[in-house]
Amino acid sequence: MSVRQLPQTLALQRQLIQQLADGKTHSGEALAQQAGISRAAIAKHISQLQQIGLEIFAISGKGYRLAQPLQLLDVTQMKQWQAPGSPEVLLQHLTDSTNTQLLKRLQDGQSLQKGQVIVAEAQSAGRGRRGNDWYSPFGSNLYFSIYWRLEQGIQAAMGLSLVVGIAIAKLLERRYQCPLKLKWPNDLYVNHKKLGGVLVELAGQTHADCDVVIGIGLNIQMPTGGESKINQPFTDLMQEVNSQIDRNQLVAELQHQLIQTLKHFEVYGFTDFISEFNQRNEFAEQTVQLTGGSEPQIGVCKGVDHQGGLILQQGGQLKSYFGGELSLRVKQ
Incomplete structure (x- = not known):
């Protein structure tokens, strides 16, 4: 596939996902007419979407439908939930890694605002700690990275992954009454199963300004078959709470929670967070x-x-x- 074809392909696939998002059955013929391509091309695109983690059923003689309705990430909806003055949230359909994308912007010399966020519907090269792969199926979970800057240097980042875990825990406890536990140094647990993780990556010097990219992977509604991709017990928010999860609202509220928490961390360091971690120690x-x-x-x-x-x-x-x-x- 050429570089010229790629944006056009992504736009067409996003259009297909939007049409299938209601969870109803759509005929291949109708999808082909709306897209202006052949039914064979539709089948090819459906296959590609299945490969990035979308559960799409092909029903003989009827068409295609998602295993369940899908709420797509939408910047316009996120803005409705964002706190006044919040930095913009950048949305990508499919990316290698949201952390990689923020780090690339720094390497390219772009000026980022503290609290700048990138989210994606899917990642092709999501990363966990120690270089482990992070399973990132399309539209199922939250793949979120936020930029911060520590003026005190790399040493000021001690305990940062724990602070981020505490911030996530406080938000999910408040919003969904979901009691989180934290596994040192960077994992989120509910009922002794992994709900998500944090990946902090630093770029800077020991005693000079330090750029920080904080990646968060949070399971929202893992598709069937996730067990074969993950080598430990896991859960997702939909299994643990009694309410619907609005991913757009969650992105905006997580950004706000992290900005407030990181501002506090900058001033007071990790000492103020010790008891909060110990209360949630898995x-x-x-x-x-x-x-x-x-x-x-x-x-x-x-x-x-x-x-x-x-x-x-x-x-x-x-x-x-x-x-x-x-x-x-x-x-x-």
């Missing part, structure tokens, strides 16, 4: 194992210290551990 008082360092560390999880380090009780002593390569697991 593995509080459990014997856990830290892996990824030179050797596994086993101890009782006692929460976090004033820098966001994980405190383990080992042999009667309390020790703090840091480092982006550490992963936390319950000791079996």
Whole structure:
């Protein structure tokens, strides 16, 4: 596919998704007439949409329909929910990674406003910690990245992923009465299953201004078959709450919550967030194992210290551990 064809293809596919979003059955002939292409071309586009995670059923003799109605992200609707003066939200149909897109803008010398957000309907190269893939099916979840700048330098980012987790937890608790737990250093849990994760990426110097890109992946309504793509127990908001999830409202409210939380973090640092993390600590008082360092560390999880380090009780002593390569697991 040529570069010239790509935007036209994406526009046509978005048109198809908008037509199918009501969850009703649409004939291939009607879709072809509306798009001005052949039924064979429609079938090809449907196949491509299925490959990016859309559950579309092909019903012999009738046409196509989505497994369930779909609410598309819409910048106009987001603006209705945004707090006054909020930076704009950029929306992409399909991208490699929302974090990558913000980092690319920084590398290209673009000036970004603190609180600038990019969201996408799907990611082809979504990332988790330690280079792990992040399963990003179309229109099912929230793929969200926000830009921030820390004038105090990289050292001021200690504990930042935990602060972001707390901000998300407070919003979901307030909006949906959904009690979140946090797994150090960056995972969101509900009922002992993973709901989402945070990926903080930094660009700057130790004692100079530091650009920060914060990526958030949040499961909203995972499609059937997600189990085959994810290697751990997971859940989504639709399973956990008794209300409909408006993704456009959620994007706007998450942006506002993060801006307010990050402003507080800039002034007071991580100290003000210690008790909030410890109240939501998924593995509080459990014997856990830290892996990824030179050797596994086993101890009782006692929460976090004033820098966001994980405190383990080992042999009667309390020790703090840091480092982006550490992963936390319950000791079996």
